[in-house]
Amino acid sequence: MIAGFGIVAAHFREFAAGLANTLWLAGATLVLASVLGCILAALMLSRTRFVRTSIGLFVDAMRCVPFLLLAYLVYYGLPELGIRFDSWSSGLSALAVYHACYVAEIVRGAWSHLPREQIEAGRAYGFSGYALFRRVVLPQLFFAAAPLIGNQTVYIIKDTAFLMIITVPELTFVASSIQATYFVPFASFMFAMALYWIVTLVVEASVRRIEAAAETRRAG
């Protein structure tokens, strides 16, 4: 078993590459999902009933479905409609759309819980329209939503692992190949888990710092 870790250490560069891919996918997903999520949230608050309900249904459906199923749908199902993505693009687009729906729910929740007094105070001081949004509403929205989106990041990182099934060479895929080649399952997967753990702890620490910043702003 100890020898297993030796082999894993020897292949550290491959693990590092896998981790890099995981982080790249997670980061790109976070950006795309945040943007798309905000758009979806705005649509869910639309005055047009049809838009509200149809987007709402879409978001609810996405949140009921396992991520892997969506990934399969994109990778295997879309070609039936003539849209063909490679495994990377399938993976990333599935991740982005899936988590955009969770971000949309988070943003929608943060919006409905905005403290009205702050906005009224902003109005009283002469802010209006775009300026009001940018200087008063947006920071509030950010600090309310950021911790939750930070938590969502951990889910994004974990979902990237599903993509090993469609042969995206992220961390778990690498761990699996190494273990299959050298018969070192314990060392290989434990090392991958340790890496996931470290990344998650870093994300959680960052979330705590954002929450601390939010607290001081709320108190001030």
Added chain:
Amino acid sequence: MGASLALLLKGAAVTASVSAAAIALGVPLGLALALIRWRRVPLLSQVTAAYVSLIRATPAITLALLIFFALPTFGVALDPTTAAVLTLTINTSAFNCEIWRSALIDFSRDQLDAAAAFGMRPGVAFRRIIFPQIWRTSLPALVNEMTLLVKASPALAVIGIVDLTRAASRIGAATYKPLPPFIAATVLYVALVLVLVAVQRLVEARVKRRLQAA
């Protein structure tokens, strides 16, 4: 088409049964872990904290692979179904631990004082005073975690379990028309989640009715 539907339903049954087993084991296990941390059992408490942190950071797929492939090297060979239930149980118990722990930490100090003042030992106080209340307040979070468990279950395909997602994928590969089975699988997953939510609402309604009877 009939054969495909049968395969899908079989996959759904596998998903439902493996999930149900993991839930049945994982909810009490999570409570046990939470109690260890809440009571600050020396050494065990810290080990539990580290274990929960690690498991919560681990993707279900990675955990499934670890359990299925690494355990045999220690002399424990599990069949896929047992490994699947074990994986999901370990996974969900870590999240349930945090849910229960949050309820225990938030539990009213006043009520605990009264329990102590009236001579209740910690075990009695837990059984008679704490648990009857925290299972109700924790129910929404526990059910939410159950839905997350169902959504993580497709990971088990990598250890040979033909769950609903894998069944849909196989049908699509065989018929060269992957969309219909995927859509059908979506509907079945939504149904599973709705069942869980419906059970939750039912339990909450019964509790509310009982408490209001005066």
Added chain:
Amino acid sequence: MQAEDQPVVAVEARGLCKRFGKLEVLKKVTFTVPRGTTVCILGPSGSGKSTLLRCLNFLEQPDEGEVLLRGERVGVKDGALMKERELCAFRVRMAMVFQHFNLWPHLTALGNVIESPIHVLGRPRETAVEDGRELLRKVGLADKTDVYPHTLSGGQKQRVAIARALAINPEVLLFDEPTSSLDPEIVGEVLSVMKQLSSEGMTMIVVTHEMSFAHEAADAVLFMDGGRIVESSAPDEFFAKPRTERARQFLQRYVR
């Protein structure tokens, strides 16, 4: 039936000290409570009254000193903290009534009253229920046996709490500011129950701000300030002619 030449001491505290971090809350507190008497502990906020009461049944563990219940030492055995089982055996001999009632919300009024008798004292259910109903009738809540606490007013909750305390047949009743959370109009209904218990010969230690109760029902008044018992006397003496300056200042603020 119990003609006594010497009063039996129900509760005794000797040299109790308690610190919270750097803050010394109790500084060598010593007093005795004879059986059948009502002792009121008065004093400004922060004087350590509640902490003292909670040390008596070891909800707080004193850093130094002894607590004796009928001559037996509470909480500490052979120099170490008692095991849960032994400590619990002592606690059921001293029942506590809390400022915020501390009722268990998932149990009915009767449920609250019979909980400890059945699950701690091991009494059979029928007996406990019968006794419980009788106690609730005694505190004026015969019609509220099967309701849940959240439907009750503050005064009713406190009376349920008193019934709950009586249900375990304690040797001493400890009251921790029992009326401080109640609306002024409702305070009376709880105080009258307490006065009745006092006149029936219950041993009671009451931390309170209700001067009228202390004056009318107490056999002795302990005035605390800054973690010490500053004055200890009969109520008439204390209210009419306080001996210490601190007591005088305190009474000026509270009594017109």
